[in-house]
Amino acid sequence: MVVAERKPIKEILAMMAEYKKILLVGCKGCVTVCCAGGTKEVGILASALRIAKKKEGKEFEVIERTLERQCDPEYIEQVASIVENDGIEAILSMACSVGPQYLAKRFNVPVYPALNTTFIGGALEHGVWAEFCQACGNCVIHHFGGICPVSRCSKSLFNGPCGGSAGGKCEINPEVDCAWHLIYERMKALGKLDDMAKVFPIKDWSTSRDGGPRKVVREDMKL
Amino acid sequence: MDADRKQPEEPKVLAFCCMYCAYAAADMAGSMRLTYPPNVEIILVPCTGRVEIHHILEALENGADGVCVAGCEEGSCHFSVGNLKAKKRVAYVKTLLEELGIDPDRVEMFHISASQGPLFAKVASEMTENIRRLGILKWNKQRG
Numbered sequence: 001m002v003v004a005e006r007k008p009i010k011e012i013l014a015m016m017a018e019y020k021k022i023l024l025v026g027c028k029g030c031v032t033v034c035c036a037g038g039t040k041e042v043g044i045l046a047s048a049l050r051i052a053k054k055k056e057g058k059e060f061e062v063i064e065r066t067l068e069r070q071c072d073p074e075y076i077e078q079v080a081s082i083v084e085n086d087g088i089e090a091i092l093s094m095a096c097s098v099g100p101q102y103l104a105k106r107f108n109v110p111v112y113p114a115l116n117t118t119f120i121g122g123a124l125e126h127g128v129w130a131e132f133c134q135a136c137g138n139c140v141i142h143h144f145g146g147i148c149p150v151s152r153c154s155k156s157l158f159n160g161p162c163g164g165s166a167g168g169k170c171e172i173n174p175e176v177d178c179a180w181h182l183i184y185e186r187m188k189a190l191g192k193l194d195d196m197a198k199v200f201p202i203k204d205w206s207t208s209r210d211g212g213p214r215k216v217v218r219e220d221m222k223l
Numbered sequence: 224m225d226a227d228r229k230q231p232e233e234p235k236v237l238a239f240c241c242m243y244c245a246y247a248a249a250d251m252a253g254s255m256r257l258t259y260p261p262n263v264e265i266i267l268v269p270c271t272g273r274v275e276i277h278h279i280l281e282a283l284e285n286g287a288d289g290v291c292v293a294g295c296e297e298g299s300c301h302f303s304v305g306n307l308k309a310k311k312r313v314a315y316v317k318t319l320l321e322e323l324g325i326d327p328d329r330v331e332m333f334h335i336s337a338s339q340g341p342l343f344a345k346v347a348s349e350m351t352e353n354i355r356r357l358g359i360l361k362w363n364k365q366r367g
């Protein structure tokens with residue numbers, strides 16, 4: 001999933017400084033799962049913002065909605081009548097950064113992101129998420145025991161560890177596992193240590209961000 | 224700061240009390256005829272694990288000057304970990320309040336077993352005293 005976290009309240013309050021009535025929109029997709037921007041978090045942020053404004057003695061109204069997704073235009077459309085008829089001065093989105101961009105594309109009202117979109121990852125345990133993929137556009141994890149060297153090695157190394165790998169940990173931080181240590185252990189368990197001697201050729205990064213903004217087209221899915 | 228009020232107003236403290244421990248303790252305090260301030264209003268919850276972050280915030284937003292969440296003692300929650308979840312949520316609300324420039328002491332977690340009527344009365348009195356010291360929240364004044 002896309003993992004995100006809420007911006008500090010102060011930063012959000014600064015964004016909302018001049019407004020009296022806003023629409024706060026959550027998303028039922030990834031950000032609900034990583035507890036950053038679902039219905040619950042919308043309720044919490046709305047309440048926190050109202051408290052902050054009350055403290056300043058300013059009037060402030062928050063209309064709260066949580067959409068199925070914010071990365072599909074048909075769901076964005078569901079708030080159209082509110083934005084266009086209810087005197088909404090600004091929209092605050094709690095989706096990953098795709099959401100606010102879709103909202104900004106659709107409505108002629110300033111749109112603000114309430115979250116920082118951090119990475120593509122998964123849950124390690126309740127309340128802890130970690131990065132597992134950098135969307136390089138050409139997945140190679142099967143060569144590395146199912147462990148992604150791009151996202152999980154701090155230096156994105158493809159041919160063994162750097163000199164900083166110690167005791168299974170990465171030199172950048174003793175709390176970070178060395179991806180290459182994990183790859184070694186995994187290849188050993190799979191009886192494929194010999195494969196590690198093979199040199200992995202230079203990766204073609206044209207499928208990654210180096211090729212500019214990317215697009216996926218499925219002709220068979222088009223209407 | 225209270226100069227504009229017609230008569231001295233009293234702070235309100237909302238107490239979310241779990242059915243199995245804190246609420247039973249409050250009941251016991253009553254039957255033991257122990258007094259505690261009438262400022263404390265109790266909401267009975269099946270377990271403090273049911274109390275969400277936004278319940279606490281909305282209480283402060285809508286009339287409460289302080290909120291306490293009172294559950295079973297650690298290790299004896301009827302639903303095994305509800306009180307530990309509540310404790311973490313209270314801690315989270317405290318960080319939010321700090322971010323908002325509101326004294327985090329307005330929200331507290333307590334662990335009170337069903338047999339501790341006197342402890343309930345003591346906690347209720349101390350919490351009220353703390354909130355009285357912190358004052359009524361600006362937007363809660365003259366709430367009528």
Ligand code: SF4
Nearest residue numbers: 133134136139140148
């Ligand atoms: S190799 Fe590329 S696509 Fe595969 S997990 Fe790593 S970053 Fe993601």
Ligand code: SF4
Nearest residue numbers: 153161162170178179
């Ligand atoms: S210590 Fe391991 S994870 Fe860290 S940069 Fe070196 S090889 Fe990569």
